Amino acid sequence: MPRGVPIAEPRQHLFAAAERLIAAAGPGQLTSRAVTGEAGVATGLLFAHFANFDDFLVGYAVDRSFQIAGTAAGLPARAGTGTIAANLSATILATPLIVLRGVTRLMACRPVLAAQVEAVLGTGSTVLQSLERAVVDYLNAERQRGRLPAGVDTEALALAVVGVLHHVALIDATDEVAHARIRHTVTALVESFPAVTS
Structure with a gap:
């Protein structure tokens, strides 16, 4: 995705990128740079929505747990x-x-x-x-x-x-x-x- 293009749901876009990385290389390879690289966005996008990378992982786990419960x-x-x-x-x-x-x-x-x-x-x-x-x-x-x-x-x-x-x-x-x-x-x-x- 070209840089500077608005993303309707940036959190979900980043979560989906993390899932693709986990599928390809396992969760041990997750980093903020790897996730944003997979998502095709600037690293700053992740930190605009999450305090740090651990906060991103918690957000992801909460979102997916909530989705499964629903x-x-x-x-x-x-x-x-x-x-x-x-x-x-x-x-x-x-x-x-x-x-x-x-x-x-x-x-x-x-x-x-x-x-x-x-x-x-x-x-x-x-x-x-x-x-x-x-x-x-x-x-x-x-x-x-x-x-x-x-x-x-x-x-x-x-x-x-x-x-x-x-x-x-x-x-x-x-x-x-x-x-x-x-x-x-x-x-x-x-x-x-x-x-x-x-």
Whole structure:
């Protein structure tokens, strides 16, 4: 992008650049110069919006955690419709994998960000925690409707579902392969309960 061209959403432009860098070289290679270089903007743009580079990383982690939470929020309302496996897969795949890869890899590399995100968004809001909570609430609603057996441990099943997403987000794979693996595994997890009428 040519220098001097106005950017409608500079923060999101910089966040997307950070995600591309994480995908290409890993979070350990992130610097303010690398991010602005990838974004095609002057270094000063980053510091016009963030106090320092650590503040940028917190802003990124908060933004993406909030985005994932917003995507997950509607899952419990799907209870009783469609199939359980399809509802879970659609929700956990609604966030682009480059976003999931970026934020999960960064949080794994910089664990201190978890507390900083929770200081802004509240306890249990970091990255995939809100998604896991939404999955638990959804599975509980399906169990109450008789679409999951009464004895199903919804907390364990939710952890397994989100764990699959986390694992795939941390490894290198094309989106097509990753989506197929996630859908296949989520379906296998749900259908492992013989009484399920998904």
